[in-house]
Amino acid sequence: MPTRILPAVGDADAVRSVTTLLSQLPDAEPVAPVTDSTQLVDTLARLAAESVDELPEVVVVHERIGPVPALELIREVALRFPAVGVILVTSDASPGLFQAAMDHGARGLVALPLGYEELASRVQAVAQWSVGVRRHLGSGADLLTGSGGxxxxxxxxxxxxxxxxxxxxxxxxxxxxxxxxxxxxxxxxxxxxxxxxxxxxxxxxxxxxxxxxxxxxxxxxxxxxxxxxxxxxxxxxxxxxxxxxxxxxxxxxxxxxxxxxxxxxxxxxxxxxxxxxxxxxxxxxxxxxxxxxxxxxxxxxxxxxxxxxxxxxxxxxxxxxxxxxxxxxxxxxxxxxxxxxxxxxxxxxxxxxxxxxxxxxxxxxxxxxxxxxxxxxxxxxxxxxxxxxxxxxxxxxxxxxxxxxxxxxxxxxxxxxxxxxxx
Missing domain, CATH: 3.40.50.300 (P-loop containing nucleotide triphosphate hydrolases)
Incomplete structure (x- = not known):
């Protein structure tokens, strides 16, 4: 089964770089990228309203996404769409930021400039986690569509x-x-x-x-x-x-x-x-x-x-x-x-x-x-x-x-x- 990956990247050059590399990953099915935080949340909510199965397994969030800061956006996605795995793409791969990203709900972090091996490994691990979560939820998955009040x-x-x-x-x-x-x-x-x-x-x-x-x-x-x-x-x-x-x-x-x-x-x-x-x-x-x-x-x-x-x-x-x-x-x-x-x-x-x-x-x-x-x-x-x-x-x-x-x-x-x- 192909892994659906939704890139959330605000910078035009970064969009091309990220989507090109994602398209080269084995069994990957990149979705059309979104360019800001509002568009990302709205897209996920629309898909979740149909079914949890319609949600992408992986969301890749670039550090320069806006207007909501990347870490805050990751927290909102993790809270509202718990069956989606989020990867943060950042130029700061320090232990402090890694810990902050995990605390906010990210499932992985990939350093810039992007490398094929690191991205492929992280996407594969996060996709397996997402599939496992959905399998565990089973018929109750529709309770976690994340639309909220x-x-x-x-x-x-x-x-x-x-x-x-x-x-x-x-x-x-x-x-x-x-x-x-x-x-x-x-x-x-x-x-x-x-x-x-x-x-x-x-x-x-x-x-x-x-x-x-x-x-x-x-x-x-x-x-x-x-x-x-x-x-x-x-x-x-x-x-x-x-x-x-x-x-x-x-x-x-x-x-x-x-x-x-x-x-x-x-x-x-x-x-x-x-x-x-x-x-x-x-x-x-x-x-x-x-x-x-x-x-x-x-x-x-x-x-x-x-x-x-x-x-x-x-x-x-x-x-x-x-x-x-x-x-x-x-x-x-x-x-x-x-x-x-x-x-x-x-x-x-x-x-x-x-x-x-x-x-x-x-x-x-x-x-x-x-x-x-x-x-x-x-x-x-x-x-x-x-x-x-x-x-x-x-x-x-x-x-x-x-x-x-x-x-x-x-x-x-x-x-x-x-x-x-x-x-």
């Missing part, structure tokens, strides 16, 4: 636009719909989810920052189970501890949550550091909350442009949510769409200070009356995004503005990519 990030165009209220309600709607859901507070210095839900907690996301292998038991110890059934992973009570959570830790924490819950909602706040940027980059759906005023819309535009410059996320892969919408105001969703260049959620959220004040002050946002216009709108938004069962109101009015597709394709770009990939 849907990750939704909620960011604010500026402070005070309603980011946390939006994030909490999306998570509550998903949980109430019967989907196991987690809410992660990645607003590391000023996160207030605990206050909105009147939660007293001991452990926070900072307690997971230094852990290199987040097991289900370790994750369960850090998560607070709310009365609604929602799993909460909260920002640290001491704001200075937020600095302990870097982009690497954020990737590991989100990957661990994604493997355990169907929906993971991440409140990133309005100030985006390394951890929040990593969350937005990993997200299947990235929401940017704004209010219909000049300052907030300018902030949304500035954020979208920054994400694009830093290669965190493209404008067309971002969905803006208009909060505190008033029909008669001059700034309407269509104008927001033109200014930001993003999609805009078809569901707008009305202003509701009076109906929110009492439950927010009491720390019982989850007890907001079902007749609340704000709650109805946010739960419709959850249905529009595919996070919860669509209500009649969602089916009538929940269409993303700027999406000219047919009626069956109204999800944001990130969610469409995930659906196409089998997630």
């Amino acid at each position: 849907t990750v939704v990030t909620v960011c604010g165009a500026k402070g005070g636009v309603g980011t946390t209220v939006t994030a909490i309600n999306l998570a509550l709607a998903a949980q109430a719909s019967g989907r196991g859901s987690a809410l992660l507070d990645m607003d590391l210095q000023t996160g207030d989810i605990a206050s909105y839900l009147d939660v007293q907690f001991r452990r926070s996301v900072a307690d997971l920052a230094a852990i290199t292998d987040i097991s289900p038991r370790v994750l369960a110890d850090a998560v607070f189970r709310h009365d609604t059934g929602l799993a909460l992973l909260l920002a640290p009570g001491e704001g200075e501890r937020g600095e302990e959570v870097g982009d690497r830790a954020a990737r590991q924490i989100i990957s661990a949550l994604r493997s355990r819950y169907e929906v993971v909602v991440v409140d990133c706040g309005a100030q985006l550091g390394g951890a929040g940027a990593a969350a937005v980059e990993l997200a299947d759906i990235a929401l940017l909350v704004t209010t219909p005023d000049v300052i907030a819309v300018r902030g949304a535009k500035r954020t979208v442009r920054m994400w694009d410059r830093l290669q965190i996320r493209k404008a067309e892969e971002t969905t803006v949510v208009v909060n505190r919408h008033i029909r008669g105001t001059e700034i309407q969703p269509a104008l927001v769409q033109r200014i930001t260049g993003t999609a805009v959620a078809g569901t707008t959220v009305p202003a509701g200070f009076k109906e929110l004040q009492s439950v927010v002050d009491a720390g019982r946002l989850h007890a907001l009356d079902h007749r609340s216009a704000v709650k109805q709108a946010l739960w419709r938004l959850a249905g529009e995004l595919g996070l919860a069962a669509a209500t009649e109101g969602t089916r009538r009015g929940g269409r993303l503005r700027g999406d000219r597709g047919h009626r069956g394709d109204r999800a944001p770009a990130g969610l469409r990519r995930r659906r196409e990939a089998g997630g």
